[in-house]
Structures are given as C-alpha cells and as structure tokens.
Amino acid sequence: MIDSRVLESNQLFIDAWSFWAERSPDGSVSRPAPGVVARWMNHAWPICNLMFFDTPVDDEGDLVARIRATFACASGLKHGWLLFVSPDMLPPELRERAPQIFAQQGLPHAEPMTGMVADSFAVPQHELPNVEYVRVRDEHTRRSVGTVNAEAYGIPNEWGIEAVNYTSMWPDAAFGYLAIVDGKAVSTATVVSLESCHYVGLVATLPAYQQRGYGEAVMRHALEQAALAKGPKRMALHATEAGKSLYATMGFREVAPFIGHYASEG
Template sequence: MSTADVLESNTLFHEAWKFYARACPKGEIVQPPGVLIAACHVPWSIMNIAFQPAPEGTEAGLTGALDAAAGYFTPRGLAWMFALAWDWLPPPVRSRAAELCAGRGLALAMESVGMVAERLAPPVRPLPALDLRFVTDAKEAQHIADIHAAAYGAPLDTARQSLAIPALFQGESRGYLGYEKGQYVASTAVLRLGNVAYIGYVATRPDFQGKGYAEALIRLALQDAKRLWGLERTALHATLAGFPVYQRLGYREVTRFGLYSPRSPGR
C-alpha cells in the first residue's frame, strides 16, 4: 500500500461525504482543529462522519479529534461515526486507538476497505439481465432507501429520511436502480470526483443477493461514467461483506478504516 494510494483513498472518502453533506437540506461541513466533519444531519450514522483530515502522529491529536467530533454531534442528537484511518496512525497510536475510543463511549461499528481499479476485470460468470433506470425523482430515491433498509437491516424510516433525497443523485452524481420483472432489486450510484468514478450506495435486497445483480449494476454504471465523463479509473470504500465481490470485479485494496460510533446514538 503506497503512501499515494492511502492519501487518495482518504481524500476520496472525504470528498464523497462532503458531496453528500452538501446535497442534504440541512447538511454541513465543518472543520474544527484536527477533524473534518461531513454531516448530512439525517438519522443514519453512516451519513454523519468525522474524519482525520491528515495523518495524525500523536495520541493527544487523536483524542482531541475524537472529542471535537463528539462536541459537534452530541448536542445535536445525531447518530454519527468517526473514521479512523489506520494507515494514518503510527503503530503506538494505532495500538491504543480502540481503547481511546472506548474511553469515550465509542465502539467499532464497521470496517471499511479503500479500494481502487484502473479498469474493471472481465466478468467471471454470466451476469443477470437488468432493467436499468436512473434515479431522477423522490420516488426513485426512496426505492434506493428501501433497498438499503432491507439489505442492512435498518429501520425503514431511518433509511428513507437519510437516503430518499434526490439531490444525492444529481449533478456530478448519478443513481441507478436495477429492476427484474418489475421489481427493484439493487441499487448503486457513481460520483465524479476528479479523474475517478467513485462507486457508492451499492445494495441488493436480501432475497435477491448472491445472483450478481450488484455486479451487473456497477458495470452498467461505470459504462455510463466512461461514456459521459471519459472515466475508467474507479474507487470505493467496501464493507467486509462486499470486499470479495469487489476483488472479483478487479478492485484492489489500498487501505482500511475503522468506523467507530457511540454505543447509544446521540451520546
């Protein structure tokens, strides 16, 4: 994992969430000393993230960033996450990071893998045919929310309040829904970030998982990115469950993140 790859993955993570925050009606981006906050001001914690804006070399710097993030989110009653960039912490600080988070009531909620591909690898299996539709209005954005609620076991109201926002899929962002036999089964989005097509909002309804729908939709979305923007280089931040799927698509790992959140939302 090169320093340049790690920097790029962190920067893309920041820029994607800054776009999402700007797209949300109450979203905002603030940068107290030592921390970058991209807050969509919606109920789902993954949409309200505090980041390290640069490599952090000291324990005091990390604890200051954690405290600043809590100082922003807690009074507002928002569920939130702090993204620890493991390769931006020196080993002594990295080894203490979980303990420092725990002391502030933060627990590991998920891990994320920064990944990049210069271009996708050829498919290794036949992919299902999908009826592709662009997200153009609130109803279609709500379909993306409903797919995510089902895929990730989130309350439907939380997902809808957080993702049924058409502006998330406008401008430099394009949202996609995959339909089979009239049913919406999978979603993705592609966001133009400089010379990179950034993939996000990938989800498949549980009863349709394992059939290649997400892969088919990602490939169609990236075909669109090449046609519209001339971009083949692509990046994303994967869950551990999605990691092997993206490897099969030709993405390679460049860095990892630990996303910590309060044990009780809003605390």
C-alpha cells in the same frame, strides 16, 4: 511516513461525503478542529453523518484531542454519527492500543471498511443476469433506492428513504441506477463523478436476491454510464466486509483499511 495511497483514499472518503453533505437540505461541511473534518447530511442513518481525520496523527495526545473535538462538534447533532480513521494514519506504536484509546474516549464500537480503487474492470467471472436498468430521476426511484438499502443493511425503512429522497442529491454528476426484475427493484448502485475518480456508493441488494449477480451487474452499469457521460476515470469506493470480496473479483484492489468508531449500536 504515511503511504500516499492511504492519504488519497482518506481524502476520497472525505470528498464523497462532502458531495452528499453539500447537497443535503440540512447538510453541513466543517473543520471543527485541527486535523478533524465533519461531513454531516443530518439524517437518522448514522452512516450519513461522518467525521474524519484529514492529516496523520502525531501521538497519543493528539489522538485524544481530536477524538474529544469530534464529541464537541457533534454536541448539537440529534442523530448518530461515526468517526472514520485509517489505522495507517496513526503512529505505529499506537495502532495496537488504538481500539482501547477510542473506547476509553467514548467510542467503543467499530465498523471496518476498506478503501479500494480500480483502473479498469476485470472480466466477469460468471454470466451476469439480464435485467432492466432504470436511472434514479424521480421520487419513486429515489424511494426505491432507500428501500433497497434499508432492507439490505437492516435499518428502518424510513432511514433509507430519508437519506436519498430529495432532488438535490441527484444532480447530473450522480449516476444512480436500479436493477429491475419482474417489475421490482432488487438492487441498486450509485456513482458520483468526483474530480479525480468515479466514486461508488449506496450499493445494495435485497436479501432474497443476493448472491445472484444483481449487485455486480447494476454497479458495472452505473460505472459504465458515468464513464460515457463524464469520461473515463479511475474508480474508487470504501467497501464493507460483506462487499469486499465481490469488488476484488471486479478488479478493485485494496489500498487502505478504515475503522468507523461510534458510541452505540443503531
């Protein structure tokens, strides 16, 4: 029996990428095979192009069939992509061998993430920096979001900018903010108001400004603004290994592990 929290976190992952894929000029949302969904923004940054399993896997044959379906679905995709699967959605007897199975099927690399949720914020463990917050509203602020993410995640600057520099990504339900220090955007976070939660993404801080509280400050601000505009909701995200400990101090608790499987680096 799969834990309902795992299934919910998996669906929130799908819902968040659906939000962005549906607003991308070249985005697409599809279900190419039973148990497989594709949410592609069709950008160069691979994290913008994701596939998921939307139901638990039955056995090894089912797993292999679904992996092969992802490759068939991606055959026309010119950019890199990842398949995110929670190990907890696999039968217990497959979990230890799963990395080998994915590698044998052409997805040898793995990127761990963790589904996390919070009902309320924990009190900050330290004094947060005093910064100016600017909401993402125009091309200049959109490009700043892309640049900060590119530098933080070590990707080409044009990948980061392409992923966010279009007006349809920033409807009234998207609360993107920049933290400005001495006139410079140093950190950013975006909250999208989904039906069941306020979902956090695009959290990034310039490397030279990390470990100073800017990421926490701008993330709290974005969530507070989303709650003021759309009402209080549970908060959710999928954390990288680098961000997981920070989110835990903010009151987020782990609910599900995820592994992003991909074919090659970059």
